[in-house]
């Protein structure tokens with residue numbers, strides 16, 4: 614069992630478990646929308662995923678040895694705000710009160726664009742608890758719910774939670790599209806299964 618948690622290991626694990634979502638143009642759309650302050654929805658989603666994963670690893674390594682479905686946790690966290698509109702614009706008010714309605718919209722979009730399972734749907738639908746009254750049914754949902762509140766607070770009050778994880782995720786995307794090179798050689802063919810740079 615992993616005892617030492619570092620930003621590098623966290624970034625590697627997050628990318629490995631979430632790359633089927635992160636690398637898609639659909640998920641990259643979240644970069645176009647602002648979430649809190651100057652943070653994009655994509656940045657927020659990565660931060661929430663990072664903290665949810667951190668909580669999960671800490672719980673698994675604790676004396677309780679709680680078993681967490683980390684793949685579902687990461688995928689659900691990445692898509693928890695996949696609502697794809699600018700909730701700050703008055704013209705988007707057709708969606709109703711954003712705080713209450715966006716979990717269902719995000720879940721509908723995620724089902725349409727990605728093959729998400731029941732735990733992932735539970736994470737997305739119930740991440741706004743207690744605002745939306747119904748609590749998550751799975752431990753993974755509770756962890757994302759907590760991580761979301763922590764990240765929203767930090768982003769709103771400009772507490773710096775910028776991290777190496779976000780940098781790594783964006784670098785992976787750029788490498789996979791041949792948009793950047795490391796050294797003199799394209800790194801695209803050097804991407805390993807776990808997302809590490811060799």
Ligand SMILES: [Fe+2]
Nearest residue numbers: 693694715740
């Ligand atoms: Fe949300």
Ligand SMILES: [Fe+2]
Nearest residue numbers: 661693694761
């Ligand atoms: Fe969120």
